[in-house]
Amino acid sequence: MMHILELTKTLTHILLTIVIILFIVTGFGITNFRIVESLTLGILSKPVSFQVHTNLTIPLIILLLLHMTFTLSKKLRKQHPL
């Protein structure tokens, strides 16, 4: 059980990092599309950035909430050990 929990925590932190980076890059892909499109060799065009950025909103919120829950519960356990 503890093993699964630790794995979930690690996975959440890694996924959150990836999602945040993607969120920032696609945000730039919308507002500075000429630069981002040429840097990514046309892969990250403005419409693609829009789609990815919009669809990342809910995963970002869920991962952020999970990340906060794990971090807060860890702090609480440290302050009030069983």
Next chain:
Amino acid sequence: MNKPVSTLLMLLCILILLITSLPGCIEQQHPKLDAVEIKEYQGEKLSSINDFRENSIKGPQRINISTYQLTITGLVKNPQHYTYDDLITRFSHYKKVVTLDCVEGWSVTILWEGILIKDLLSQVQPDPNATTIIFKATDGYTTSFPLNYTTDNNILLAYKMNNATLPPERGYPFQLVAESKWGYKWIKWVTEIELSDNLNYQGYWERRGYSNNGDLNESFFEKWP
């Protein structure tokens, strides 16, 4: 520090000051009076010309107005080529306050002044088979509308915003005021208007997945690009 060195440094500072202030002096000699924009119109607060974000496909275009021509071709009986002065002097001017809503999330409310597309079309006599009006710009940007959208809604081809002539960044000499449409339908630097019977014509962003009708009350995405 010895005297000759400090004198030399002082002279150098004066020279730098003179060089940096020169462009300002030159600009002051030729003030652009037409660029005084109004902030309010009939009690309605207006956005500033500087509130726009630059998001054109190839950056601001600089058009030589002495060689500029607006061409109206396609399914018309009487194709025309107009110079900037032709358009400004031969057609009636209209003003209206319209808000541009960009897909990026920002919007601007501007007093637009221009000529009616309807008036231009009456000169070229559209063919009865013409159903679509295609706008083309100097940077290769294109967009289209059903022909009756431009005539039924008194759509303007604007040359002034907030009483000031459009700056190059905003589409000088002409920007389309595609009211009730998303910002990507507001084509700038218009050089050609083509009438067509192709109802499925797709413009620059439309080919990349944006909605062809571009209505503000609908999503701007038609499909995954």
